Amino acid sequence: MLNISRTPIKPELPPNIIDEGDNIYDLIADYFAGNSYDLYPHFHNFLYSFLSPLRRPDLIAHDKRLIDLVAEADELIAPYNAALDAFIGRELRRLQSVVKDRIRYTKLKPEDIDTLKLNKHRIPADDWQAINQVISTGSLSTSTHKIIKRTLQDLKTAPPAPKTAPIAKPVMPLSAYATHFTDSLEAAYAKLMAKRANAYADGVDPIDDIKAGLLASQRAVTQGIDLSGIEETQAKGREFFSNFANFRPVLSACLQIDLYNLDVNTVLPPDILSHSVVQGILAFTAKLRPQFKHRSLVILYDQLAKELYSSISEHTCGFANALPLPDIAPLSDDAIVNAPKAPRITDSKPLPFDLTQPIQVAINNLGADVIVADTEVLSAPLDPSTLTPVDDQTIKTIACYITGAASTPYLLDGDLIIHNPKTDQYLKVLPTIRADGTQTTFLRPIIPKP
Structure with a gap:
């Protein structure tokens, strides 16, 4: 090009015409x-740009050298232009296909998608894999669309698949359940004792201490003894029973009697059976027979700890007759197997701490949705x-029914707390005292489906 520019060829112009254009x-x-680098920063820009003077026919038409040079440049770039055209064509077709697949997916009805999800166990594995890919990507090809239409049809x-009975949950072994129950109760009992310690530190006497003081006064008057001696004995008993480990062996032995339906008169000798602490713990465990029968795990252990403490206090006149504690050890596995069975008959009303079974039965029978x-x-x-999160499906269902949305149930100091995600509020479910005064429930009417 430099050689050409140094050897210009003047165009042949008609007579009387002066060329004043660009050279x-x-x-x-x-x-x-x-x-001119601002217009053509690189040489190939000057060579190939349609704005370049090399591409203006009126400038190069008279010089065949420039015409041949431009033609040779076009021949060099032609394969790359063809490849670029092919690439652009392929990408356009691909993107058109993607757009069509996305549009095709938006035309699926939400109820059809729900039907496919709910019946995936009835769909062949290969077909479900393709359908699941569509649902996860939001893109529906023509071939998969045919599969979906055929599957929906x-x-x-x-015919609907026959209903099968729900698989029963594995029953926890009695020995493992006894350990689980005792450990959970011990943790709740420790929390109860911590609250009592805080009350003492604040100078507040718990209500059961006030009742124990009343019993001590009545006993002192009845027996004609010094009240201060009884109060001192009660204080020692309260201190002893503030540590769960001190009476855990006695509780475990009494727990085994009602858990395994053992004959209490055979397992415990008369002098131990008549001990006031044993009587208080046996009265406590007798009320738990329904929970033991079903190996209930969803129990309000905080309330149960209060019941245990109260039962021992009532049977020992506020811990006045609690010490010394009888020497009892839990039974061995062989002793449990060989001990005679004789379920105890008690008129004690069951504790209302198992939240699961009666509620679930009522919901299932009535088909409730509110x-x-x-x-x-x-x-x-x-x-x-x-x-404390409640990991029980029945309680989760109840929480959902109460709030009208998927909600998370918790336990807080023995109360049922429900977090409503819609309002970001925590709801405390208030108990209802029944007319007979013997049982509490947080449920009012269960409204069945129409």
Whole structure:
């Protein structure tokens, strides 16, 4: 190009015509001198740009050398232009296909998608894999669309699968359940004792201490003895029974009697059986027979700890007759097997701490989809570390029915707390005292489906 610019060829012009236009040779020399780099930063821009003077027919038409040079440049770039055209064509077709697949997916009905999800166990594995890929990506090809239409038609015409009985949950062995129950009760009992210690530190006497003081006064008057001696004995008993480990062996032995339906008169000798602490613990475990029968795990252990402490206090006149504790050890496995069975008959009413079975039966029988309960909104913010999640499907279902949305149930100090995600509120379910005064329930009417 430099050689061409140095050897210009003047165009043949008609007579009396003066050419005052751009001179191609000057433009080429000017470019190589660096004066047009803002328009053509690289040489190939100057060679191939449609704005380049080399591409203006009126400038190069009279010089065959420039025409041949441009033609040779076009021949060099032609394969790359063809490859670029092919690439652009392929990408356009691919993107068109993607857009069509996305549009095709949006035309699926939400109820059809739900039907496919609910009946995936009835769909062949290969077909479900393709359908699941569609649902997860939101893109539906023509071939998979045919599979979906065929599957939906088959689901509508095929008879429903026979209902199978639910698989029973494995029953926890009695020995493992006894350990689980005792450990859970011990943890709740420790929390109860910590609360009592805080009350003492604040100068507040718990209500059961006030009742124990009344019993001590009545006993002192009846027996004509010094009240201070009884109060001192009660204080020692309260201190002893503030540590769960001190009476855990006695509780475990009494627990075995009702857990394994053993003959209490055979397992315990008369002098131990008549001990006031043993009587209080046996009265406590007797009420738990329904929970033991079903190996209930969803139990309000905080309330149960209060019941245990209260039962021992009542049977020992406020711990006045609690010490010394009888020497009892839990039975061995062989002793349990050989001990005679004789379920105890008791007129004690069952504790209302198992939240699962009667509620589940009522919900299933009535086909309820709404549960009404008295609740209050907790205004103070709650510390999540103080909340114990309830991992039971029945209680989760109840929480959902009460709030009308998927909600998370918790236990807090023996109360049922429900977190409503829609309002970001914590609801405390208020118990209802029944007319006979013997049982509490947080449920009011269960409204069945129409």
